[in-house]
Amino acid sequence: MKRNESRKFDPRSLLGILALVALMATALAFLVYEGRGSGVRIAGTAAVVLVIAYLASGGLGQLDFFRSRRFFRGSASTVYTITVIAILVVINALASQTNIRWDLTQEGMFTLSDQTVAILRELEEDVHITAFFPEGSAISEEVDTLLTEYQYYSPHIHVRFVDPEREPAVARQYEVTRIYTTIVESGGQKRAINAQNLYDLSGYTGNDPSEIHFRGEQTFTRTIMQLTQNIEANIYFITGHGEADLYGEYSSLRAYATGEGYTLRQWNPGRDGDIPDEADIVVLAGPTRDLHPREAENIRDFVDRGGRLLILAGAAPGDEGRFPNFDSLAEHLGVAMRSDAVADPARAYYMDAFSPVPRMDYHPVTSNLIDSELLVVLPLTRSMYALDDYSGEYEANRLLFSSPEAWSETNMASPSPSEAEASGVLPLGFAVSRPDGEADEEAAEGESGEPVAIILGSSAFLENDLFGFQGNSDLFMSSLQWLMDRPELIAIGPKRPVPRQVFLSPDQGRLVFYGGTLALPFVVLLVGGVVWFRRRNL
Amino acid sequence: MRKVWGITKRELMTYIYTPMAYALVAGFLMITGYFFSMSMLGSRAASVQSMLGNAGLIMVFVVPILTMRLMADEDKGGTSEILFTTPVSMGQVVLGKFLGALALVTGLLAIMLVFPLVVDQFGNPDWGIVASGYFGFWLMMTSFLAAGVFTSSLTDSQLVAGVAGVALLLLLWVIDWAAGSLGPPVGPILAELSITNHFVDFNRGVIDTKNMVFYLSLTFGFLFLATRVLESRRWR
Incomplete structure (x- = not known):
C-alpha cells in the first residue's frame, strides 16, 4: 500500500524537474550567448523562481533517498571526487604558468635567441599579435610555433589567429586587405607584418623550397622592440617632382619596409614645408623635375645637421642642365651626376642593355649581397663619378659599377657608344660618409665613418615588378640599415634546418x-x- | 607495492598468454608500418613524426580493446567478490592492472623503435625529435590506458567497456575541433582538454613540463575515478 502511495504522482516532483530543466537551460544559454542577452536572464530568473518554489514546497523532504545512508556516502564520495578533480585542474593551471621547456632538436629550432629572450623578459606592457592566416596553412603553423615560444618567456604576449575568410569583419576592423598579414599592437601603436617579411629568400634559386628560410623571430622581435621601446625609424619620401609613389609603383616597397619596422611617409616640401626634425632618412626617388632652390637648400641643411639622404636618381639621357639644383645637391656630397642612361650589354638583364646588372664593391651596404651571391638589376640607371676637385666635408665611396663594356648613353633612341660619351667602368652608386676620428680604423674593415647618404643611379629597380628580384629589396634595406646606423635594430639570423631526407x-x-x-x-x-x-x- | 607488482605480473602474463593480444599488436604494427612506409616513400622525410601522429589515432581504438577486460572481466568471471574482499585496496587493484597494460604498451613502443632505426639506415633523422616524440607518445598512452581502465570499471560488459573507451578517447582526440568556432571562454578550455594538442610539442622535439603534467593528471584522474567507481560497489 505504501509502495503504491509512493508511486503516486506528486506535483512537487514536476516542479523539481522543471527547476532542473531551467538550470540546464540557463547554463546552455550562458555558453551560447557568452553570458549576455535576454535568453540568459529569462532562463536564469525562471530557474531561481522554480528552485525557490520547489524548496518552499518541501520538495526535498518528500524524498527518502536524501535521508538514506547511501545518499550520505554517495555525497561524500562525490565531494571527494570533485575535490580531487579541482586539485588536478589547479595543478594544471599552475603548470601552465610555471612550465619549463627543453628543445631537443639538434639545430635548436625552437630555441629563441638570447636577444629575443632578453627583450621578452623585460617586457612591461602588453603586446597583442593578431595573425590573419587561413586555418591550417604552413605559415600559420610556423608563426604559431614561434609565438608559442614568445608566450613562454612573457605573459605580456597575447596571440590571436584569425582566418580572414571565416571572420572578415575582424579583418576589416584591423584594415587588413591581404591574407598572411600580422598586426602587432602595443601602447596604442600598431605595425603590420607581411608574409614577405617573415621569410629569407636571399638564397632561393626558384627550385628548392628548402632554400627559403623562416626569419620570423628577427621580424617579430624587432617589431616588438620598436613598439615597446618607442624606437622610431621615420623615412620621408619627397614628392612634388614626379617621384615614385609609395601607394603606386612603390607599394610593395612600402609594405615590405613597414613590415621591417620603418615608418614611411610622403612629404611634399612645397605643401608641407621644411623637412621635420623627426625624419631620420629622406628619400628622393626618381624626380622627373628639378627641385626648387629652397628645397635643395633644405635637404642640404638636413644632411649637414646629421640627417640621412637616399637618392635614387633614375636615367636622364640628354637632360644636361635641366636639374641644376638636384645636381648641386649631389655635388655637395662629392658626387657628380651624368645626364645619361647607362647601356651595359655585357652585364644586362635579359639582354636589355639599359638594365645593367652591376658589379659591387665590398661595403657594409653590399657585403651581404656579395656573400650571398645575389644580383641587383638597375634598369634605366644614371652614371655618376666622384668629384676630383671636391673640397667638402664628405667622402664618397663607390658601391656599384658597370662592366668595362658599358657606356653613357645620352640618346636612347639610337643607342651606340660615341666618343663624346663616357665609356668603360662607370660608377652606378656611391655611399657618402662623414669621416671622423675613427674613420681610418673603420675604413680598414670596409666601414667609412658616419653614414650620410647613398646615391644610386636607378629608381626603377624598386618598383613593384622588380622589387622582389634577387637582391633588389636587400640593397634597399641594407642601404636603410646602414644609413640608420642603429645597433638596436638587431639582426637575428633565420633558422636554417639541416635538410633531413x-x-x-x-x-x-x-x-x-x-x-x-x-x-x-x-x-x-x-x-x-x-x-x-x-x-x-x- | 608487492601486492601491486603481483597484480601487474598477473595481468601481463594474461596478455602474453592470450592470442588476442598478439593479433591486436600485429594488426597495430601492420597499420602503423603502412603509414610509416607511405610517409617515408612519399615525402622522403627522414623522420617518424607523421607515423607517431597516425599511431596515436590507431591507439584510440586499440587501447580500449586491451583494457576492456581489465575490470569488466572480474565481474563476468565472478572473481570480483574475491577481489573486493581480499586485503588489497581498490587503488592497488586498479594500479596493478593499469601497470600490467602499461608494460604491454611499453613493449609495443619498444618494437616501434624499429621505425627510426630504419630511417637511420637511409637518412639522418634528428634523434632529439625521435626521443621526444617517443617519450610524449608513451605519456599519451598512459592516459589512454587510464581512460580504458576507467571505462572498464563502469560496466561488467566488455563490449560496452570497449565502446565507451573508444568514445571517450575519440572525444578527447577531437574535442578541440570546436574550440575555434566556440571562442572564449569554452573554446580555450576545450583546446586545453585536447589530448592531441599536448602531443604536438613532443612530436616536434620540445618537452614541456606543462604537457607532462597534463598527461600525468589525466592518468591519475582516470585511475582515481576508476578506484572511486569500484569502491562505490561496496556501499551501493
Whole structure:
C-alpha cells in the first residue's frame, strides 16, 4: 500500500524537474550567448523562481533517498571526487604558468635567441599579435610555433589567429586587405607584418623550397622592440617632382619596409614645408623635375645637421642642365651626376642593355649581397663619378659599377657608344660618409665613418615588378640599415634546418614497404603462435 | 607495492598468454608500418613524426580493446567478490592492472623503435625529435590506458567497456575541433582538454613540463575515478 502511495504522482516532483530543466537551460544559454542577452536572464530568473518554489514546497523532504545512508556516502564520495578533480585542474593551471621547456632538436629550432629572450623578459606592457592566416596553412603553423615560444618567456604576449575568410569583419576592423598579414599592437601603436617579411629568400634559386628560410623571430622581435621601446625609424619620401609613389609603383616597397619596422611617409616640401626634425632618412626617388632652390637648400641643411639622404636618381639621357639644383645637391656630397642612361650589354638583364646588372664593391651596404651571391638589376640607371676637385666635408665611396663594356648613353633612341660619351667602368652608386676620428680604423674593415647618404643611379629597380628580384629589396634595406646606423635594430639570423631526407633506391623502397607492413606483424604473430601452441600442449 | 607488482605480473602474463593480444599488436604494427612506409616513400622525410601522429589515432581504438577486460572481466568471471574482499585496496587493484597494460604498451613502443632505426639506415633523422616524440607518445598512452581502465570499471560488459573507451578517447582526440568556432571562454578550455594538442610539442622535439603534467593528471584522474567507481560497489 505504501509502495503504491509512493508511486503516486506528486506535483512537487514536476516542479523539481522543471527547476532542473531551467538550470540546464540557463547554463546552455550562458555558453551560447557568452553570458549576455535576454535568453540568459529569462532562463536564469525562471530557474531561481522554480528552485525557490520547489524548496518552499518541501520538495526535498518528500524524498527518502536524501535521508538514506547511501545518499550520505554517495555525497561524500562525490565531494571527494570533485575535490580531487579541482586539485588536478589547479595543478594544471599552475603548470601552465610555471612550465619549463627543453628543445631537443639538434639545430635548436625552437630555441629563441638570447636577444629575443632578453627583450621578452623585460617586457612591461602588453603586446597583442593578431595573425590573419587561413586555418591550417604552413605559415600559420610556423608563426604559431614561434609565438608559442614568445608566450613562454612573457605573459605580456597575447596571440590571436584569425582566418580572414571565416571572420572578415575582424579583418576589416584591423584594415587588413591581404591574407598572411600580422598586426602587432602595443601602447596604442600598431605595425603590420607581411608574409614577405617573415621569410629569407636571399638564397632561393626558384627550385628548392628548402632554400627559403623562416626569419620570423628577427621580424617579430624587432617589431616588438620598436613598439615597446618607442624606437622610431621615420623615412620621408619627397614628392612634388614626379617621384615614385609609395601607394603606386612603390607599394610593395612600402609594405615590405613597414613590415621591417620603418615608418614611411610622403612629404611634399612645397605643401608641407621644411623637412621635420623627426625624419631620420629622406628619400628622393626618381624626380622627373628639378627641385626648387629652397628645397635643395633644405635637404642640404638636413644632411649637414646629421640627417640621412637616399637618392635614387633614375636615367636622364640628354637632360644636361635641366636639374641644376638636384645636381648641386649631389655635388655637395662629392658626387657628380651624368645626364645619361647607362647601356651595359655585357652585364644586362635579359639582354636589355639599359638594365645593367652591376658589379659591387665590398661595403657594409653590399657585403651581404656579395656573400650571398645575389644580383641587383638597375634598369634605366644614371652614371655618376666622384668629384676630383671636391673640397667638402664628405667622402664618397663607390658601391656599384658597370662592366668595362658599358657606356653613357645620352640618346636612347639610337643607342651606340660615341666618343663624346663616357665609356668603360662607370660608377652606378656611391655611399657618402662623414669621416671622423675613427674613420681610418673603420675604413680598414670596409666601414667609412658616419653614414650620410647613398646615391644610386636607378629608381626603377624598386618598383613593384622588380622589387622582389634577387637582391633588389636587400640593397634597399641594407642601404636603410646602414644609413640608420642603429645597433638596436638587431639582426637575428633565420633558422636554417639541416635538410633531413632519406635516399632510397626502388628496391630499398620496396624493402621498407614490405618489411614495415608485413614482416614486423608476421614476427609478432609467429611469437604469439608459438606461445599459444606451447600453452596448449602443457 | 608487492601486492601491486603481483597484480601487474598477473595481468601481463594474461596478455602474453592470450592470442588476442598478439593479433591486436600485429594488426597495430601492420597499420602503423603502412603509414610509416607511405610517409617515408612519399615525402622522403627522414623522420617518424607523421607515423607517431597516425599511431596515436590507431591507439584510440586499440587501447580500449586491451583494457576492456581489465575490470569488466572480474565481474563476468565472478572473481570480483574475491577481489573486493581480499586485503588489497581498490587503488592497488586498479594500479596493478593499469601497470600490467602499461608494460604491454611499453613493449609495443619498444618494437616501434624499429621505425627510426630504419630511417637511420637511409637518412639522418634528428634523434632529439625521435626521443621526444617517443617519450610524449608513451605519456599519451598512459592516459589512454587510464581512460580504458576507467571505462572498464563502469560496466561488467566488455563490449560496452570497449565502446565507451573508444568514445571517450575519440572525444578527447577531437574535442578541440570546436574550440575555434566556440571562442572564449569554452573554446580555450576545450583546446586545453585536447589530448592531441599536448602531443604536438613532443612530436616536434620540445618537452614541456606543462604537457607532462597534463598527461600525468589525466592518468591519475582516470585511475582515481576508476578506484572511486569500484569502491562505490561496496556501499551501493
